[in-house]
Amino acid sequence: MIFVQSNDNDFDVKFEELLGRGKMDIAHVSAIVGDIIEDIKTDKNKALKSHIAKFDNWTPKSDEDLKITTESMKTAYENIDEALKDSLHLAYDRIKAYHEKQKPKSWFDTEENGTILGQKVTPVDSAGLYIPGGKAAYPSSLLMNVIPAQVAGVENIIVCTPTPDNEPNELLLAACHLCGVSEVYKVGGASAIAALAYGTETIPKVDVITGPGNIFVATAKKMVFGEVNIDMIAGPSEIGILADESANANHLAIDLLSQAEHDEMASSILITPSQKLADAVKIEIESWLTKLPRQKIARKSIEERGAIIVTQTMDEAIELMNKIAPEHLEVATMSPFELLPYIKHAGAIFLGHNTPEAIGDYVAGPNHTLPTGGTAKFYSPLGVENFMKKSSIISFSSAAINEIGQECALIANTEGLTAHEQSVRVRLK
Amino acid sequence: MIFVQSNDNDFDVKFEELLGRGKMDIAHVSAIVGDIIEDIKTDKNKALKSHIAKFDNWTPKSDEDLKITTESMKTAYENIDEALKDSLHLAYDRIKAYHEKQKPKSWFDTEENGTILGQKVTPVDSAGLYIPGGKAAYPSSLLMNVIPAQVAGVENIIVCTPTPDNEPNELLLAACHLCGVSEVYKVGGASAIAALAYGTETIPKVDVITGPGNIFVATAKKMVFGEVNIDMIAGPSEIGILADESANANHLAIDLLSQAEHDEMASSILITPSQKLADAVKIEIESWLTKLPRQKIARKSIEERGAIIVTQTMDEAIELMNKIAPEHLEVATMSPFELLPYIKHAGAIFLGHNTPEAIGDYVAGPNHTLPTGGTAKFYSPLGVENFMKKSSIISFSSAAINEIGQECALIANTEGLTAHEQSVRVRLK
Known part of the structure; x- marks a missing residue:
């Protein structure tokens, strides 16, 4: 496990390495x-x-x-x-x-003027x-x-x-x-x-x-x-946790392990400005590990792909987490909704001390199929829209095309597409 | 150009060939x-x-x-x-x-009970x-x-x-x-x-x-x-037109040619239950072609990839068009909105006699980047959503997790994921 301070000399190198982990080489x-x-x-x-x-x-x-x-x-x-x-x-x-x-x-x-524009889903x-x-x-x-x-x-x-x-x-x-x-x-x-x-x-x-x-x-x-x-190209599962001293170290430890037990390649990362919490979570992880049937997988995942990062401030913690763009993000702080506006990239965001990631895996309601490996920067959770598509709707009256047809014909002409131009001009009065 | 009746003996073969056209072999x-x-x-x-x-x-x-x-x-x-x-x-x-x-x-x-669920875009x-x-x-x-x-x-x-x-x-x-x-x-x-x-x-x-x-x-x-x-993987441009006898053959001809002038691989297809309209459009295409600066490209496109299909009914015409799922679809009929509920697949739908496809290329408002080659069956027009992504939002109170935590823990346990189970159980009262 990487256990570091964000102001360590070699932090940037270690963090870069951590960012590269989620990449799948196909x-x-x-x-x-x-x-x-x-x-x-x-x-x-x-x-x-x-x-x-x-x-x-x-x-x-x-x-x-x-x-x-x-x-x-x-x-x-x-x-x-x-x-x-x-x-x-x-x-x-x-x-x-x-x-x-x-x-x-x-x-x-x-x-x-008789224009109808829309979108049919x-x-x-x-x-x-x-x-x-x-x-x-x-x-x-x-x-x-x-x-x-x-x-x-x-x-x-x-x-x-x-x-x-x-x-x-x-x-x-x-x-x-x-x-x-x-x-x-x-x-x-x-x-x-x-x-x-x-x-x-x-x-x-x-x-x-x-x-x-x-x-x-x-x-x-x-x-x-x-x-x-x-839907998306998904890799191993991940959890990121942002926490302050109000968090329960024992709870965070089992939350981290709930990703680690999935897969040796899974990645569990805690970022916190609290050294005290970081130290406590580290101890609690070891204590939980011995009790897990899937200890072997979870231990390997935590050892090789786990990380605890202690930052100077919560702002810095959020900034690092946005770079990771984790699949699951827990915000285990005193006032988690205050941080929500600053969280830019995550598949699903679990707010508060009573919202373990696992509740979202099964019964909360939102989808558990989420972007991994930093792809939350551009992919969304699986959802209804993955099974729907849109058609643009355009309807012009005679008055409507007369109003903007000249401008349309001019641009078409400028682009050298005269059939486009003519298809508009023949309708102008 | 394919010029056929939908009840011709070899229609199915010709139509299958037409459906295969838009495929890109990369x-x-x-x-x-x-x-x-x-x-x-x-x-x-x-x-x-x-x-x-x-x-x-x-x-x-x-x-x-x-x-x-x-x-x-x-x-x-x-x-x-x-x-x-x-x-x-x-x-x-x-x-x-x-x-x-x-x-x-x-x-x-x-x-x-203190649950908040949502989606942050x-x-x-x-x-x-x-x-x-x-x-x-x-x-x-x-x-x-x-x-x-x-x-x-x-x-x-x-x-x-x-x-x-x-x-x-x-x-x-x-x-x-x-x-x-x-x-x-x-x-x-x-x-x-x-x-x-x-x-x-x-x-x-x-x-x-x-x-x-x-x-x-x-x-x-x-x-x-x-x-x-x-956004999508796009191929050559296409237009499909559904029309009845209320349509202007001269206008439809230049609309078909406005796709044909793009590219020799572009495809322009009219489907209509009116033999009279079909015959008239064929003649008007020839008449327009001689007037176009891009005649050479448009002629090759029309000859090799154009089609006029005469059906028995408008229902049949719509059914065929849904199989094609064209990039651009003009509905040039007396009451185009009556047909809209039955149109399942098209990138953009242009309704009525005053709505040439070209108006959508430049000034109407909707995007002109549209799915081609039948991919309107599953892709949408380029839009704002291509540049945004979503994060699920989940927040549970202590009361909320107590209400459904047991059920969640049971499913996790059944799936053999006991760290998931424990991460919920530790929060139950």
């Missing part, structure tokens, strides 16, 4: 992923089956075998216990309520959601991808998830039933992304692909971008 | 563009200068030489005639007014706008890219444009002055995109790159996606 998998995509484009289902045999250790006997039955989803749902069912329904309802508030509306405006026809499978299959990922697509009004929602040894994750199936998803395919990795982007005999081509995944999935998403739209 | 330029990007990443300004010598036929003598002076922009502006100045100002004001209406707002909602720090140069340098492209970035509130706006023979396009310089842009670099093609994505000694790294360009520019934008955000 160059070394590009060739492999490119081959997988070409394979699926050419041989479709046949290629899918051979990839499944290779990567997931089972061989689909027929095209139908690629699909998970709705009966098995229903059974899986019925088999989970009531408390979990209630919890997932609570999560579903809260996530849905939040995303409905986020849904963009069509709008228009009129001018008295419509859902895409079909969306492909990629959900990692096997042991790391998270029902929450399904909810977070399905619900914005449903709120957007997407007619065809298609889920792909790998099923190693042909054993679907029962929790994921239960969540599919709960969400009302009926089209789920047992296909994973770059093959799934290619199948969704280009279509096969069984899997329909979609317009938008979203969802988390490893570097192969991320690379495939980048490669098919343009053929379809994608 | 595979054959990927290697070249990849090398250019690597070059810029490694050698920065040195590489830029050698690319300029190679592609633009002049050699910058110093780093400062890469930049266009604000004085030369001011002079260019002063040298254009008053009528054009007024027209450009009219365009600027109207485009700005439209984009201001489009600007998303931060929002939040509260629950009575902020501009990106810096945007790089690519504007093609030389003879095809269009001041309108500059306005359409700069204004949404300005309305978004982007602090650093950087323009790159190639200047063959070191001769900047004076109109473009004038437009830069008019828009208040001060940072313009004489760099074009894939090199410019790489410079904006990774930064050089002179050109700052940006967060978002937008703007039109040839296949090299489009490919470079795709390759740097993830390092920065981009």
